Amino acid sequence: MARKPAPKKPAPRPLLRRWALRLVLGVAGVFAFFVLLFSFLNPPTTPYMFAEGQRLGGVEQEWADWDDIAPVMARSAVAAEDANYCLHWGFDMAAIRSAVNAGSNRGASTISQQVAKNVFLWHGRSWLRKAMEAGLTPVIETFWSKRRILEVYLNVAEFGNGVFGVQAAARHYFGVDAADLTPVQAARLAAILPDPKRRDAANPTQFVRGRSQAALSGAATIRADGRARCFEG
Numbered sequence: 001m002a003r004k005p006a007p008k009k010p011a012p013r014p015l016l017r018r019w020a021l022r023l024v025l026g027v028a029g030v031f032a033f034f035v036l037l038f039s040f041l042n043p044p045t046t047p048y049m050f051a052e053g054q055r056l057g058g059v060e061q062e063w064a065d066w067d068d069i070a071p072v073m074a075r076s077a078v079a080a081e082d083a084n085y086c087l088h089w090g091f092d093m094a095a096i097r098s099a100v101n102a103g104s105n106r107g108a109s110t111i112s113q114q115v116a117k118n119v120f121l122w123h124g125r126s127w128l129r130k131a132m133e134a135g136l137t138p139v140i141e142t143f144w145s146k147r148r149i150l151e152v153y154l155n156v157a158e159f160g161n162g163v164f165g166v167q168a169a170a171r172h173y174f175g176v177d178a179a180d181l182t183p184v185q186a187a188r189l190a191a192i193l194p195d196p197k198r199r200d201a202a203n204p205t206q207f208v209r210g211r212s213q214a215a216l217s218g219a220a221t222i223r224a225d226g227r228a229r230c231f232e233g
Contacts, residue, residue, distance in 0.1 A: 031120060031136060038119065038152070039144050046156050047122050049164050056162045064167035064178045066151045072219055073166055073178060073186040074150055075228050077157075079218025080190035080211065082111040086146060086222075086230035090137040111153050113137050118156045146230040154178075158196045159189060173202040187216040 042063050045053075053059045078085045084092050090112040098108075109117075116136040121129055140149060159169035166189065167178045174185050181189070185201070191211035192199035199208050222228045 028135075032139065034120065035136070035139050035143055039148060043119050043152065043156065046119050048118060048158070049156065051122075052158075052162060052164075059162045059164055060168040060172060061155075061164040062167045062171075063155050064165065066147060069151070069154060069166055069178045070181040070186060071232065072183045073181050073189065074154065074231060075219035075223055076183075076186040076190035076215045077154060077193065078111065078150070078228065078231075079222055080187075080215040081114075081193055083218060083222060083227065085111055085150070086227050088112075090141040091134075110137075112141055112149055114157070115149055115153050116140055119152060150231050157193060159192060159201070160196050163196070169201070173200075183216055183219070184212070187212040187219065190215040190219075 049059055049061065082092065084094070088110060090110060092108065092110050095110075096108045113133055116133045117123070117129070120136055121132055144152075155165040155167075157166070158164055159166070160172060163169055163172050166181075169189050170176050170178045170181055170185070173189070174181070176185070188201040188204060188208070191204070191208050191214075192201050199205070201208070204212060223232070
């Protein structure tokens with residue numbers, strides 16, 4: 001009687017693909033869990049904030065709930081960083097097209113994208129980080145309200161060397177609480193957001209004064225034309 005041939009061993013590639021898929025799904029599950037958790041629980045820190053704390057020996061940061069932030073601060077940040085915040089679902093396609101045509105990514109990153117990066121990822125320009133940011137942004141937009149996204153953004157954004165969040169920034173630059181910021185002070189803070197380590201809200205250069213004036217005017221405009229309704233309504 002002829003012996004049956006020994007069964008062939010499975011090729012290693014399908015096995016590797018299965019494990020790679022499991023790894024990807026596992027990572028996605030972890031991120032989904034924290035997106036849902038932070039929809040109601042305030043993030044205790046962020047990867048970048050932690051790294052800066054290690055580098056500097058600590059950071060200034062104190063959480064301010066939405067009702068403890070001057071409304072004009074939220075409008076100023078949106079006017080300066082993402083004027084169409086209430087009109088998009090996480091990606092401002094018009095800004096992206098404009099940036100691509102100009103050969104730059106400056107101005108294309110929305111507040112929602114910045115929250116995805118600041119809360120869950122690391123800073124840098126790698127394609128992996130950008131791909132993960134692109135995947136996380138619509139998930140955040142799905143499970144968080146626009147107000148929640150903006151609240152988290154204002155609390156984790158870097159406003160200076162070791163200064164994170166609007167409450168710490170208001171105290172650091174003006175000696176007031178975030179709830180007591182004036183329109184001019186709020187506009188000054190919004191004006192330094194793109195480059196906080198090299199700009200000073202308390203002693204602004206002429207360039208920062210110009211950006212502050214634009215943020216001040218923009219805050220009034222988006223309130224009047226309804227582009228602030230998604231977080232103020």
